[in-house]
Amino acid sequence: MDFGILDLIRIIGALGFFIFGMKIMSESLQLVAGSQMRRVLGTMTTNRYTGVLTGFLITGLLQSSSATTVMTVSFVNAGLISLVESAGVMMGANIGTTITGWLVSLIGFKIKIANYALPIIAIGFPMLFFSSDRVKKWGEVLIGFALLFMGLGELKEAVPDIKSNPEILSFLTEFADPGILTRMLFVLVGTILTVVVQSSSAAMTLTIVLTTQGLPLDIAAAMILGENIGTTITAELASLVANVHAKRSARIHSLFNLIGVTWMIIIMPWFLDGLNWFLDSVVPVSEIGVENQFALAAFHTAFNLLNVLLLIGFVPHLVKLARNSVKSKGEEDEEYRLEFINKGVFTPSEMSLAEASKEVIKFGQMTKKMLKWFMELSNEQKNKRRGKLSMKIQKVEDFTDDLEEQINDFLVKISENGVSLKGSLEIRGLLSIATDLERVADIILRMSKDIERMHKNKINLNQDQRDNLNKLAGRVDNAVDVMIQNLSTEASKVTIQEARAMEDAINLEVKHMRKGHMKSIEEKGYDVRAGIIYRDLYNGYERIGDHIINVTEGIIGDGMKDEEA
Secondary structure: OOOOHHHHHHHHHHHHHHHHHHHHHHHHHHHHHHHHHHHHHHHHOOOHHHHHHHHHHHHHHHOOHHHHHHHHHHHHHOOOOOHHHHHHHHHHHHHHOOHHHHHHHHHHHHOOHHHHHHHHHHHHHHHOOOOOHHHHHHHHHHHHHHHHHHHHHHHHHHOOOHHHOHHHHHHHHOOOOOOHHHHHHHHHHHHHHHHHHOOHHHHHHHHHHHHHOOOOHHHHHHHHHHHHHHHHHHHHHHHHHOOHHHHHHHHHHHHHHHHHHHHHHHHHHHHHHHHHHHHHHHOOHHHHOOHHHHHHHHHHHHHHHHHHHHHHHHHHHHHHHHHHHOOOOOOOOOOOOOOOOOOOOOOOOHHHHHHHHHHHHHHHHHHHHHHHHHHHHHHOOOHHHHHHHHHHHHHHHHHHHHHHHHHHHHHHHHHHOOOOHHHHHHHHHHHHHHHHHHHHHHHHHHHHHHHHHHHHOOOOOOHHHHHHHHHHHHHHHHHHHHHHHHHOOOHHHOOOHHHHHHHHHHHHHHHHHHHHHHHHHOOOOOOHHHHHHHHHHHHHHHHHHHHHHHHHHHHHOOOOOOOOO
């Protein structure tokens, strides 16, 4: 057979064409239906069984098991669904991803969709210039769909015809009735193919194309099994730099697929015989002219469906295995790190906003902790204890600088990948909130420096000043509690009234303190140095209150702040 480097490059280019079309179509569908999909995922995963249905529907619609997985991981991180429920979603995603094989087998080969690709693009292209963001995204969906099948057409032309090449045909006939070791060899080939092309759908499409050119069904079926493993290896490698939730989610997916592939390798000859008998009896594929590709798509669906039916009862055991194999290091009191945002597992998309929201809630809880330590510091007389509290505040404040930067970087990456109008408003709110929380941490640190300076210079506040500051600190602490409650509540259910009342109480208290302070300056024997510390502290509390109310405004989208102002 005359097959050179240029032919290989052509196959790679055709695969790239196909993957690019699928990427555009999938990402545009996510933007069109992303918020609805997130809502469906949050409400329909009440148990592992409804989770399977949810995973199937979302993956079938979005044509991307990765999109379903990223939503699932983000919802686990955000505490919206459990690991048991997420396992059901991933099982359903495995069934949903087989729809790609049916589309390619039935539409891509029986209907020459490539002939209609340019008219489809002609419809989608003008939609890109509409003012409506939703219409634009539907235009991209149409263009991606057309490009996907144009890529499939190129792939069919690029792959050599095995039936017309006696050398390859002779080599493959040696595996006409492959034993278990040979099946394992082609499982390995399918695994490597998927890891190389970074897309199980693309690898499966290439395998289907090869069957139309003469690749035996049993070999192709073994490669399909390998592609099921390959997609989990990609996620496992990426999760090495991710958090424990992502690692466990990837591990559950891996265990599910590995167990399924293991039993299928053993019984595959009998399974294929039974499948062929069923297809010949129920669906005369010879009459529709898609024998091999139809049978391969049927095998892929039947395998994943049976695997789900066999293993869904063992989901708690899979979760236990995942937890035992991916140990949590725990969150020690003095250890601070990103807990919810995944690094390196998936390209951030609008589906990842739940992770960012959860990280912002944690950010708010950290400011609460810093305020509690500062209130202790303000009334602590022992130097050693004050030193420990100051170090805690300094350490957390250093982390908040990095936390704000990483949250902002994550949100910017989501924006760069394209978001809906609703997603854009949510991102703006989260960016604003992260900035305000970081400023609260800065103010608490500066106030702790004032306390250190006061003790270093042996400056003492009088009892009235201490009582006033403690009373004001209590009001600010209550306002922080309301802020955290609002951060943890769905934005549409958050109201401004309680937060505004807290802010008004803080401002009124500061107003009284400021009046009293100005009056005290006129009194004889007034300690000017203590007065300066006192003034800086109540002004610091007032500024904290301002940023706290800004957080609630950021949640409900009320009065987005102009950073320059």
